[in-house]
Amino acid sequence: MGSLERLLSEELGALRDSGQYKQANELQAPQGPRTRMDGRDVICLSSNNYLGLANHPAVIEAGIAGVKRYGLGTASVRFICGTMTCHRDLERKICEFVGCPAATTYISCWDANVAIIPTLASTPEDAIFSDALNHASIIDAIRLSKARRFIYRHGDLDELARMLDSPDARSARNKLVITDGVFSMEGDVADLPRLKQLADRHDATLIVDESHATGVLGATGRGTAEHFGVLGEGTIQTSTLGKALGGACGGYVAGSQVVCDYLVQKSRPQLFSNALPPAVCTGSMAAIDVLMADGAALLSRLRANVSHFRRGVEELGLRTLPGITPIVPVIVGETATAIQMQRALFEQGVFVSGFGFPVVPRGEARLRCQISAAHTREDLEVALRALAVVAERFPAARET
Numbered sequence: 001m002g003s004l005e006r007l008l009s010e011e012l013g014a015l016r017d018s019g020q021y022k023q024a025n026e027l028q029a030p031q032g033p034r035t036r037m038d039g040r041d042v043i044c045l046s047s048n049n050y051l052g053l054a055n056h057p058a059v060i061e062a063g064i065a066g067v068k069r070y071g072l073g074t075a076s077v078r079f080i081c082g083t084m085t086c087h088r089d090l091e092r093k094i095c096e097f098v099g100c101p102a103a104t105t106y107i108s109c110w111d112a113n114v115a116i117i118p119t120l121a122s123t124p125e126d127a128i129f130s131d132a133l134n135h136a137s138i139i140d141a142i143r144l145s146k147a148r149r150f151i152y153r154h155g156d157l158d159e160l161a162r163m164l165d166s167p168d169a170r171s172a173r174n175k176l177v178i179t180d181g182v183f184s185m186e187g188d189v190a191d192l193p194r195l196k197q198l199a200d201r202h203d204a205t206l207i208v209d210e211s212h213a214t215g216v217l218g219a220t221g222r223g224t225a226e227h228f229g230v231l232g233e234g235t236i237q238t239s240t241l242g243k244a245l246g247g248a249c250g251g252y253v254a255g256s257q258v259v260c261d262y263l264v265q266k267s268r269p270q271l272f273s274n275a276l277p278p279a280v281c282t283g284s285m286a287a288i289d290v291l292m293a294d295g296a297a298l299l300s301r302l303r304a305n306v307s308h309f310r311r312g313v314e315e316l317g318l319r320t321l322p323g324i325t326p327i328v329p330v331i332v333g334e335t336a337t338a339i340q341m342q343r344a345l346f347e348q349g350v351f352v353s354g355f356g357f358p359v360v361p362r363g364e365a366r367l368r369c370q371i372s373a374a375h376t377r378e379d380l381e382v383a384l385r386a387l388a389v390v391a392e393r394f395p396a397a398r399e400t
């Protein structure tokens, strides 16, 4: 074994010894509110399939039609010969859904973030302002930029205001304020109106990552801006097609024509990586169509399920964070506790993922429960009963 392998083996051993070694959880059935893992049927509380569209018949049919019409893939990046009619159709559909002049797609929202941030803020004369709990893709995107960095404490917009006011920030050329719309590990919602106000006051551009808000927040599922009644007020958004909108993969930037044109010319993940597979384009379009046609019913089921589950978690006395979104964390402290509780819940027929450092801050390991419109009341009741049984064995999960 070479010295690199020796070092890696030691680190892997340390993860195993401290109970932090992650095992991939293999699904033996489609993604759904109930699925099959390790030979048993389980209720799934760990999926981003918020509207149950990952396995929707119209989405599947549209995906199959996409493969039949265009083949499996583009065998090219967008600007050489990887742009097919389905990519243009999808981008028009995203514009119609989001209500913006232009959109451009990427192979993932990770790529959309890694595309937009270093491209719009590329030089040391630029400045980026980012919430400390923004998604890892935003953190890595910032690392790829040469801009000055200002990281404000999670949700602390007074600190952001002070940073924007500092002489170093005032002298910057392009200023980007970046936030998750819904924070992926906390489930809370960014204060978009105030962020927009601060950005406007300092001639900064606000970018909102709507990955956990698209199809979830707002009267018709258009996300954080719709939730706050500020839809169409000039923010740029990134989002994913890999969660509520069919759950396949793919991401997009939606905003002004000039920003999207610039990204198409300059952003490296689109210039140097294959375009979205056609089946993902056609399947995702079908998912957006379902949301635009049946959104009211889906969203009202999702919200009723979220309220029911949140109330149940509170009644069990578990440590959670208040909120309105389908991300319901149960904070348990140590990473090893989260992993042990995940195993104990699985024994009870419920799959819910435990997360520890570095995904969440040290000492704040948690079970992240995620609720879908596709869960039945019975699914949620079974899950709550399982949580009650397991919490008896792990007092760290209870409010003190």
Ligand SMILES: Cc1ncc(COP(=O)(O)O)c(C=O)c1O
Residues within 6 Å of the ligand: 107, 108, 109, 110, 111, 135, 137, 180, 184, 209, 211, 212, 239, 240, 241, 242, 249, 250, 251
């Ligand atoms: C807030 C946020 N942004 C971006 C991503 C990445 O999305 P994708 O899976 O499309 O790369 C995620 C996925 O977990 C996310 O939660």
